[in-house]
Amino acid sequence: MTTASAPAPRALEHVEALPRYVTAAPAPAPDAVLLASNESPFDPLPSVRQAVIDGSARLHRYPEMHSGQLRAELGTRLGVRPERIVVGTGSVGVLQQIFTAFARAGDEIVFPWRSFEAYPILAGACGATAVAVPLDAAGGIDLAATRSAIGPATKIVLLCLPNNPTGTMPAREAIAEFVAAVPPHVLVVLDEAYLEFTGAGDETIGLLARHANLVLVRTFSKAYGLAGLRVGYAVAPADVADALRRVFLPFGVTALAQLAALASLRAGDELAARVAAVVAERERVHRLLREHGWRVPRSYANFVWLADPGRAAPIGDRLRESGVLTRVFPGEGVRLTIGTPEMNDRALAALSGVRPR
């Protein structure tokens, strides 16, 4: 029985201290252009929709717990054994599994920052300390400073490649050198959510054979356009993969998500054409913004970064008033997702009235 004076249950202090994940604001008008969340601007592929419709006949059944069929297909394509692949609820779910399995209070998780906003939340949620290493002046990842930030309490070092929200990426050789320089007892996690937009091919897979402390994290949310279904995966050493499966939310990845991911893998050519279209648009938007005088780092992802610490909020407001939703980082800059040419033109038109500094 409760009494008026009894204290209500309180969450743990470290949970109450967690920053909140900022999601895209609601669209101000039905024709608003959604360029805030690095989603695919394209409707789902017909073959993928059909797979989901067909799968709905079995909604009364639990999904395959560890996405065996999807892991088998990924394993064949990536040339790794399926035991080394872990499928989770989006790559953010996979990251949560990694942090939960490898870090706790007193441990440190090191990552360059500004980066994907879920990192400090996930680190804090497992009680670990987030060690944020500032980006360099051009918005690039400072690998030397990141390496130096690894200390005796470090359990995980995490790189976002390419970095969200700046779009930058170190050279392939520098990444390989970095991974080799991390002490073997520290887990190195490469978040490759935007890998398909880099144009670099799948080079990090080759590093897995050389490093027993390396984990790659990937997603079907971005290039594959399945953000709404929540499916991503890690490729890891077998013992790491086993640990990640132990902390998996049982049945977290739905059967529909698994079927859609499988159908997407089989529609590789269609998806590659979509990625190529986004990359071509990224280059066009980048060029036009630079010509207009904006400071925009070269991007390897499906977004560009407008660095303007003093005016990020008013620029975001202006875009929003023009019906273009972007992700605004007050005091830092604005991240503009690349959409279709028509969407991008609306963003460029809104920005043409702003004089860059």
Ligand SMILES: Cc1ncc(COP(=O)(O)O)c(C=O)c1O
């Ligand atoms: C760098 C990075 N990693 C992971 C994610 C999470 O994606 P998802 O959980 O949809 O796979 C995002 C989403 O924006 C991201 O930018």
